[in-house]
Amino acid sequence: MKTLIFRTIAPALTAIMVVFSIFVLLRGHNEPGGGFIGGLIAASAIAIYGIAAGVANVRKALYFDPISLAGFGVFIAGFSGLLSLGQSVPFLTGLWASMQLGQAEITVSTPMMFDIGVYFAVVGTISAVALALEEEDDGGSK
Amino acid sequence: MATQTGTHTELDLPQAMLETATAVSEWNLILPVVIALMAGALLAMIRHSRGSQFGFSVLAVLVILVIEIDLFWQVLETGPVVMTMGNWLPPFGISFAADIMSASFALAASFVTLIVLVYFQAEIVPREVRHGFYPLVMLLLAGVTGAFLTGDLFNLYVWFEVMLISSFGLLIIGGRKVQLDGAVKYGFLNFLATTFFLVGLGYMYGLTGTLNMADIALLAPSAPVAPMTAVAAIFLLAFSMKAAAFPVNAWLPASYHTPDAAVSALFGGLLTKVGVYVLLRIMIALMPASRELFDPILTTIAVITLITAPMGAIAQTNLRRAIGFLVIGGIGAVFAGMAIASLRSVAGATFYAFHSMLTMTALYLVAGLIERVTQAKDTKQMGGIYAANSPISIMFLILVFAAAGLPPFLGFWPKLLITHGAIAQADWLLVFAVLFNSLLTSIAGTRLWAHIFWRPGREGAHSEIPNDHLRKLNPTESRMALGSTMVLVGVIVVLGLWPNLLFESAGMAAGQLLQPQLYIEAFGLQGFSPDILSTGGAS
Amino acid sequence: MAPFVGAFFTVAVYLILSKAIIRMLLGIAILGNGVNLLIFILGRVTPEVPPIVPNGLSQPLGAIANPLPQALILTAIVIGFALFTFLLVLGYRAYQELDADNTDNMRLAEPAATPKPPLSY
Numbered sequence: 015m016k017t018l019i020f021r022t023i024a025p026a027l028t029a030i031m032v033v034f035s036i037f038v039l040l041r042g043h044n045e046p047g048g049g050f051i052g053g054l055i056a057a058s059a060i061a062i063y064g065i066a067a068g069v070a071n072v073r074k075a076l077y078f079d080p081i082s083l084a085g086f087g088v089f090i091a092g093f094s095g096l097l098s099l100g101q102s103v104p105f106l107t108g109l110w111a112s113m114q115l116g117q118a119e120i121t122v123s124t125p126m127m128f129d130i131g132v133y134f135a136v137v138g139t140i141s142a143v144a145l146a147l148e149e150e151d152d153g154g155s156k
Numbered sequence: 157m158a159t160q161t162g163t164h165t166e167l168d169l170p171q172a173m174l175e176t177a178t179a180v181s182e183w184n185l186i187l188p189v190v191i192a193l194m195a196g197a198l199l200a201m202i203r204h205s206r207g208s209q210f211g212f213s214v215l216a217v218l219v220i221l222v223i224e225i226d227l228f229w230q231v232l233e234t235g236p237v238v239m240t241m242g243n244w245l246p247p248f249g250i251s252f253a254a255d256i257m258s259a260s261f262a263l264a265a266s267f268v269t270l271i272v273l274v275y276f277q278a279e280i281v282p283r284e285v286r287h288g289f290y291p292l293v294m295l296l297l298a299g300v301t302g303a304f305l306t307g308d309l310f311n312l313y314v315w316f317e318v319m320l321i322s323s324f325g326l327l328i329i330g331g332r333k334v335q336l337d338g339a340v341k342y343g344f345l346n347f348l349a350t351t352f353f354l355v356g357l358g359y360m361y362g363l364t365g366t367l368n369m370a371d372i373a374l375l376a377p378s379a380p381v382a383p384m385t386a387v388a389a390i391f392l393l394a395f396s397m398k399a400a401a402f403p404v405n406a407w408l409p410a411s412y413h414t415p416d417a418a419v420s421a422l423f424g425g426l427l428t429k430v431g432v433y434v435l436l437r438i439m440i441a442l443m444p445a446s447r448e449l450f451d452p453i454l455t456t457i458a459v460i461t462l463i464t465a466p467m468g469a470i471a472q473t474n475l476r477r478a479i480g481f482l483v484i485g486g487i488g489a490v491f492a493g494m495a496i497a498s499l500r501s502v503a504g505a506t507f508y509a510f511h512s513m514l515t516m517t518a519l520y521l522v523a524g525l526i527e528r529v530t531q532a533k534d535t536k537q538m539g540g541i542y543a544a545n546s547p548i549s550i551m552f553l554i555l556v557f558a559a560a561g562l563p564p565f566l567g568f569w570p571k572l573l574i575t576h577g578a579i580a581q582a583d584w585l586l587v588f589a590v591l592f593n594s595l596l597t598s599i600a601g602t603r604l605w606a607h608i609f610w611r612p613g614r615e616g617a618h619s620e621i622p623n624d625h626l627r628k629l630n631p632t633e634s635r636m637a638l639g640s641t642m643v644l645v646g647v648i649v650v651l652g653l654w655p656n657l658l659f660e661s662a663g664m665a666a667g668q669l670l671q672p673q674l675y676i677e678a679f680g681l682q683g684f685s686p687d688i689l690s691t692g693g694a695s
Numbered sequence: 696m697a698p699f700v701g702a703f704f705t706v707a708v709y710l711i712l713s714k715a716i717i718r719m720l721l722g723i724a725i726l727g728n729g730v731n732l733l734i735f736i737l738g739r740v741t742p743e744v745p746p747i748v749p750n751g752l753s754q755p756l757g758a759i760a761n762p763l764p765q766a767l768i769l770t771a772i773v774i775g776f777a778l779f780t781f782l783l784v785l786g787y788r789a790y791q792e793l794d795a796d797n798t799d800n801m802r803l804a805e806p807a808a809t810p811k812p813p814l815s816y
Binding site: 079081082084085086087088089092093095096099103104105106107108 | 197200201203243
Binding site: 338 | 711719723726727730733734736737738739763764767770771774775778781782785786788789792793798801803804805806
């Protein structure tokens with residue numbers, strides 16, 4: 015798209031949206047938010063950048079292929095379930111661990127890992143679809 | 157659901173939820189699905205490195221196969237196994253459960269997938285690999301295995317969708333125009349079927365307050381009859397569509413012949429059987445009272461499917477379309493077993509579905525080989541292969557006999573059981589339909605065989621002319637495609653000649669379906685006091 | 696709310712019965728929403744208290760909203776969305792490649808005319 019205002023704003027907007035999506039992802043366990051909605055926000059950020067800067071630039075900026083991102087997401091989501099194999103509890107049982115990092119106590123857990131997996135899966139899938147559709151608008155071949 | 161408010165205070169269910177440990181150890185129940193899913197994901201990540209895809213996917217399927225053999229033996233020896241995810245107690249957490257039927261179907265599914273993966277090496281197209289053939293096959297396997305092994309209706313819906321999405325992908329992966337045409341019909345009708353399933357799920361939850369299969373089996377008798385029958389009717393419609401039974405089968409012959417032969421084989425072997433599996437589970441084990449009401453309907457569906465499907469096969473000249481109709485005919489036999497619902501006939505129905513998974517896959521694979529040799533899709537343009545390639549013709553004939561149910565091949569035994577059950581109940585219409593189906597199927601099959609193999613050449617303007625399109629299989633094709641098909645046909649022949657194990661396990665599977673007490677107890681649901689059960693799970 | 700579900704289903708069935716793929720897609724989308732609403736109602740509309748267990752207790756104090764239908768609907772929405780996207784792209788591709796939005800013209804995978812019986816008859 016050729017609008018000057020949009021092209022100027024889009025990179026900043028994308029950056030803010032991606033950061034916000036990670037914020038939404040991480041607060042997800044006990045408050046509204048989570049991997050799915052965070053992933054949707056990030057995917058729309060990518061779509062906006064694609065409209066502004068062209069799909070080729072987005073693919074370069076992403077570095078990884080969106081489908082690979084989605085695969086990675088599904089993979090670590092499955093892996094988070096398998097972690098409970100070592101603890102001899104059923105599949106997908108939530109395991110929690112907390113560590114002290116300076117003043118803050120940081121909790122890591124398998125549900126969070128699962129959520130991150132969902133995040134990547136959603137980002138990958140939705141942006142793959144969005145980029146493919148935008149590419150057709152550009153007149154590119156699929 | 158009579159009492160909706162929480163009356164769990166006496167037993168303090170939440171406390172029990174925190175403190176009671178669920179049985180663990182049944183990892184072989186969940187691992188096949190997880191491995192398939194994770195392998196699919198990993199293959200999607202590395203789908204640009206073409207070399208490693210085949211080896212890795214075969215390795216994953218082999219591991220799954222070993223685990224499922226272990227699971228099958230365990231179920232055979234100790235009865236149904238259950239594992240509930242996330243340390244929740246059964247009616248609340250999502251359970252995976254395997255009885256003999258689901259374990260054996262899952263085993264057949266991964267075996268068939270392995271064969272198809274090897275076969276695909278012969279028709280490999282780089283573009284299809286880049287578009288993700290291997291990840292999609294693994295996802296399809298994950299969906300099918302998940303559908304077989306889950307013990308929760310909503311989870312079943314999710315696996316159905318996993319299966320549906322990956323089958324969409326596989327159906328259009330070559331990008332030919334015919335495939336788009338087939339995929340539109342396949343896509344819309346299957347999407348409608350799963351939506352109907354979702355409607356049924358919603359009503360089921362509203363009526364019983366639970367979606368756990370064992371819990372439903374416990375609660376269904378006490379639920380109001382009329383609404384339960386309506387739910388069962390919606391399920392019957394949804395899964396008949398999935399299984400391609402008579403009035404709602406139009407999507408199958410419209411789409412199954414369009415993709416590559418390997419993909420057709422995978423679909424013909426797996427997809428309809430999942431619908432059949434769920435129908436057996438729901439109609440026989442979960443809602444037997446509703447099934448009794450549906451007796452005439454099931455009989456009608458069975459009879460019409462049994463008779464019309466092979467007639468459709470006779471009318472076709474496109475080889476793979478004809479085989480699509482044979483797949484539908486097999487579904488009719490399972491419906492016949494379901495309509496009779498005696499121990500013998502249900503055993504026959506499960507046995508038939510198992511046999512159909514192997515035989516239909518093999519038929520499509522042989523059809524793919526024939527298309528390769530003759531470079532044609534229409535039987536009129538085939539002809540004269542007998543001299544050129546006799547192994548293919550022998551395999552095709554064996555498979556036709558197996559599909560028709562002629563002794564001593566695999567299809568004979570389940571049809572024997574179903575017919576025996578029908579005679580015991582003096583259901584002469586079904587006896588006639590099953591036998592007539594065998595006759596028609598063998599007519600259709602031998603007719604195809606005569607046209608493809610027996611005739612000296614392909615069809616010219618007025619008479620047959622020598623078939624100059626015939627070509628020899630190249631080394632990869634004969635090693636991978638012909639070899640894998642031979643292995644599959646070999647297994648079918650061996651199982652047909654020594655069917656004892658299958659006979660026994662089919663009988664036990666039918667027993668577990670007709671009397672689901674063991675299945676329910678494996679969930680640990682009997683441990684609750686009756687008043688908890690009558691409040692119906694989630695409230 | 697039941698009449699709404701009925702209305703959704705009516706509109707959806709009407710649209711799906713159409714010959715134009717784009718209308719069928721709209722019908723599919725509306726049908727999905729109707730089903731979600733149906734599940735929502737069947738889960739009983741309960742008090743609007745979030746189903747959160749207070750700290751230190753093992754169960755919530757009063758009546759709470761039933762979280763399960765919401766989880767079911769959320770899953771159904773996600774899956775329905777994915778399938779709808781696929782069908783949309785598929786319909787678009789079919790429109791480009793086959794030049795057919797009308798299902799009557801989509802006969803590529805079917806036998807061309809009534810085929811003649813093979814010569815051996």
